[in-house]
Amino acid sequence: MKRFKFLKSHWIALFVTLATISSASTTFAAEPEEVRVDYAYYSPSSLVLKHFGWLEEEFKSSGIQVKWVLSAGSNRALEYLNGGSLDFGSTAGLAALLSKANGNPIKAVYVYSRPEWTALVVGKDSTIKNLQDLRGKKIAATKGTDPYLFLLRSLHQAGIKKSEVEIVHLQHADGRAALEQGRVDAWAGLDPHMAGSQLQAGSKLIYRNIAFNTYGFLNVNEQFAKQYPQHVRTVIKAYEKARKWIIEHPADAAKLQSEEAKIPLNVAQLQLNERTDFSNPRIGKEHQNALREAAPILLDEALVRPGTDLNKVINELIDPSFAQAVIK
Numbered sequence: 540m541k542r543f544k545f546l547k548s549h550w551i552a553l554f555v556t557l558a559t560i561s562s563a564s565t566t567f568a569a570e571p572e573e574v575r576v577d578y579a580y581y582s583p584s585s586l587v588l589k590h591f592g593w594l595e596e597e598f599k600s601s602g603i604q605v606k607w608v609l610s611a612g613s614n615r616a617l618e619y620l621n622g623g624s625l626d627f628g629s630t631a632g633l634a635a636l637l638s639k640a641n642g643n644p645i646k647a648v649y650v651y652s653r654p655e656w657t658a659l660v661v662g663k664d665s666t667i668k669n670l671q672d673l674r675g676k677k678i679a680a681t682k683g684t685d686p687y688l689f690l691l692r693s694l695h696q697a698g699i700k701k702s703e704v705e706i707v708h709l710q711h712a713d714g715r716a717a718l719e720q721g722r723v724d725a726w727a728g729l730d731p732h733m734a735g736s737q738l739q740a741g742s743k744l745i746y747r748n749i750a751f752n753t754y755g756f757l758n759v760n761e762q763f764a765k766q767y768p769q770h771v772r773t774v775i776k777a778y779e780k781a782r783k784w785i786i787e788h789p790a791d792a793a794k795l796q797s798e799e800a801k802i803p804l805n806v807a808q809l810q811l812n813e814r815t816d817f818s819n820p821r822i823g824k825e826h827q828n829a830l831r832e833a834a835p836i837l838l839d840e841a842l843v844r845p846g847t848d849l850n851k852v853i854n855e856l857i858d859p860s861f862a863q864a865v866i867k
Contacts (some may be wrong), residue, residue, distance in 0.1 A: 571763075573604040574770060575626045577616050580731055580800040582629040582755060583792060583811055584651045587781040590795055594777045603770075612711050612729070614683035616758075620645055626763045627774055631656075631685030632753035632826060633833045638683070639856045640843040646764050648861040649757040649775050650826065651782070653816040655749045657686040659693060660728040662718055663741035667725060670697035670746055676724035677705045679714035686711070686727035689751045692836050701840065718742065731802050734809040753833060754826055768861065775865045782817050821866055823859045830857075 576594065578585040588594050595605050608625055610616035616628035617638040628645075630638075635647055659678075661667045667676065670693055680687040687706075694701060709717055711729045718726040719740045728736065728744075736742040757778060764771050785792040789812055796807035819825075834849040836842075843849070 569766070570601065571603060571626075571767065571770075573606045574598060574774070575606045575608060575624065576774065577608045577610040577619065577625055577628045579610040579612075579616065579629045580796075580802075581612075581654070581656055581729060582651050583785060583796050583815065584778055584781040584817075585629055586796060586799040587784055587792065588777055590799060591781075591784075593780050594774065597773050597777050598770075612681050612684045614681060617643055617645075617683065620758060620760055623760075626760050628758050630756055630758055631688075632756045632830055633688045633837075634684050634753075635756050635758055636830050636834065636849070636853060636856055637688070637837055637842055640837065640847050640849060640852045644761040645758040645856070646761055646858045647756040647758050647822060647826075647856050648764070648771060648858055649778055650754050650820050650822050651757050651778060652755040653819065654730065654755055655747070655752050655814045656730040656733070656755075656810075657689045657752055658728055658733065658744040658748075659690065659746040660718060660726045660733060660736060660742050661724065661745050662721065663743065665724065665743065667745055670694070670699065672745075673697075673725060674699060674703050677707055677722075678725045678727065679707045679709045679717045679723040680727035681711050681714065681729070682708045684711075684729070685753055686729050688753075688833070688836060689748075690727040691840055692751050692833065693746055693748065695836060695839065730810040730814060731796070731800055731806055734814070735802055735806045738803070738806055738809065751833070753829060756822070756826075764858070764861070771861045772865050775862055779820065779866060782820055785811070786817050821859065821862055822857055827853050827857055 578589045589607050598605060608619060610629060613630035613634035616630045619625035620628045621643045629651060639645055678690060680690050707723050711732050714726045715732045715736050717723045719736060759771055793804060793807040793811050796811055797804045830853045
């Protein structure tokens with residue numbers, strides 16, 4: 540009997556030990572080998588992070604690598620998030636809402652900037668003066684991005700049907716080139732390309748409306764957020780470091796933007812110092828309200844399924860909890 544009790548106790552101890560080891564191994568195996576984050580020339584904070592390696596420092600103790608992926612526009616960042624090649628992507632708020640409404644499993648967890656990054660642009664010698672002059676004209680825009688949605692909202696406000704213009708779908712840099720080469724009459728621009736076209740080619744902004752510029756959202760794949768909430772907070776912490784550095788070092792930030800995006804310094808200064816607000820990174824009601832004001836254009840232009848409950852989608856998209864845990 541004593542021998543049985545002895546063996547039983549040892550078997551229990553062995554079982555507990557193996558269970559502990561198994562649990563630890565599972566936890567270890569569950570950690571990602573890398574965190575995939577985008578960088579974009581319309582997101583200065585991402586360029587700062589990439590340049591200084593602060594995100595790599597944050598993950599060093601965990602043995603997790605950081606993979607940087609260039610996003611040429613919100614549409615690309617959202618495609619990469621939906622396709623599983625990004626964990627974090629930088630987009631405009633309304634573009635994120637459009638993508639979420641169409642099934643992209645993302646959450647918006649942080650605001651990297653409040654920019655006026657888009658406007659309607661014409662060439663230096665254009666006779667187009669206002670929105671009404673755009674009827675019958677060719678306009679370049681990148682579908683699924685803030686400039687594209689800005690264009691639709693602007694036309695809608697002016698009583699111009701989408702069918703009354705010809706929208707030429709080009710990526711942002713190609714839209715700028717098409718405008719400057721005279722292949723289109725107007726362009727829904729995006730900084731820094733827009734600032735560059737103004738200062739280098741004499742292009743003119745014929746319609747500006749900061750209320751139609753939605754915020755810069757940092758989005759995360761929902762499954763990643765659910766599985767690794769601590770890593771979401773780590774990324775936001777690093778973004779906060781970059782945001783504060785930009786505010787404290789505006790001249791250096793513009794120089795870095797110039798070097799990373801390969802644009803003239805005065806273009807970077809116009810983008811960062813005159814058209815971008817870095818003061819409020821906390822995502823929440825302000826951004827929900829802005830999206831609710833903008834959301835009708837998605838239904839009006841049949842960009843989402845009829846009957847889509849956009850208020851519900853907005854509530855599911857914006858998740859303040861991660862930033863609240865980091866930003867004091």
